[in-house]
Amino acid sequence: MKQKNNRKFYLREYRAISHAISTYEDMNLLFQHLVEGLCRTFGFKGSSILLYDDKEKELFRISSYGLSDEYLAKGSLYVDDELDEFMKGEIVLYANIKNSQRVQYADAAIKEGIVSIFSVPIKCRNTVIGILKGYQNKPILMHEDDIESIKVLLQQLGLVIESNGMKNFMDSVKAAMSNLPLYITEGH
Numbered sequence: 001m002k003q004k005n006n007r008k009f010y011l012r013e014y015r016a017i018s019h020a021i022s023t024y025e026d027m028n029l030l031f032q033h034l035v036e037g038l039c040r041t042f043g044f045k046g047s048s049i050l051l052y053d054d055k056e057k058e059l060f061r062i063s064s065y066g067l068s069d070e071y072l073a074k075g076s077l078y079v080d081d082e083l084d085e086f087m088k089g090e091i092v093l094y095a096n097i098k099n100s101q102r103v104q105y106a107d108a109a110i111k112e113g114i115v116s117i118f119s120v121p122i123k124c125r126n127t128v129i130g131i132l133k134g135y136q137n138k139p140i141l142m143h144e145d146d147i148e149s150i151k152v153l154l155q156q157l158g159l160v161i162e163s164n165g166m167k168n169f170m171d172s173v174k175a176a177m178s179n180l181p182l183y184i185t186e187g188h
Contacts, residue, residue, distance in 0.1 A: 005142055006143060007143040007145055008041055008143070008148060009143075009149050009150070010044055010144070010179075011057075013041065014153070017037065017153055020034075021034075022084070022156065022160065025076050027164055028062075030160075031049050031062055031063035032065070034059065034062050034063070035049055035066075035132075036046040038065075039065050039066050039134070041143070042134060042140075042146075043136075044118075044134040044135060045113065045135050045136050045137045046064065046067035046134075047064065047135065048063065048065075048132070048133045048135075049061070049062055049063045049064075049122070049130060049131070049133075050077065050131050050133065051130040051161070052079065052086075052089045052130055057077075057078055058076050058079040059079065059086075059131060060076075060165070067135065068112060068114075069111040070107055070108075071109070072155070074104060074105045074108040074142075075104075077104055077105075078104070086131060089121045089123055089126075089128045091118075091121070091147060091151065092117075092118075092119040093118050093119075093140060093142070095116050095140070096116060097109050097110065097115065097116065098110065101119065103107060104160065105122045108126070108133070113137045114137060115138055115139065116135075116136045116138070116139050117132075117134070117140075118133065118134040118136070118142065120147070120150055120154055121154065122154045122157055122158045124158035124159055124162040125158075129158055129161060129162070130158070132154055
């Protein structure tokens with residue numbers, strides 16, 4: 001008997017998340033609410049948001065929900081080549097991690113009880129800056145409309161992350177400028 005993947009994400013939820021993304025001032029709280037909300041909405045075992053450090057070619061976990069400390073401490077996630085699905089900005093579903101050569105730390109995931117992983121890029125314009133992952137202890141079934149809604153919300157999140165980064169940069173420039181002597185800043 002084939003399981004049906006019912007839609008779980010409607011306009012009411014979409015509006016609420018979109019509003020949160022555009023209005024939260026505390027980015028850590030926003031990230032925590034997003035990963036927890038993904039788990040509650042889709043029944044995932046766990047979820048994570050990871051941001052990409054393009055200098056180190058590494059993904060850093062900035063928020064998670066439903067995963068053990070042991071699993072979270074398993075090690076760094078490296079983006080190993082330019083052909084990687086992550087670098088292409090593709091949505092990926094690893095239906096059975098036992099059968100995938102692309103899943104890093106598959107043994108740790110299996111020990112955690114993870115069977116499948118759903119991975120959606122966080123983009124800012126055309127650049128992939130992070131990823132949202134959903135982890136499940138059974139095969140993940142997602143409705144196509146739910147996937148598209150998540151994709152659009154993560155594009156919005158990418159813009160907010162960029163904006164927040166620029167704000168932090170400008171704040172540090174302003175702080176540095178305020179410490180300069182007046183003869184430098186006023187040109188006397």
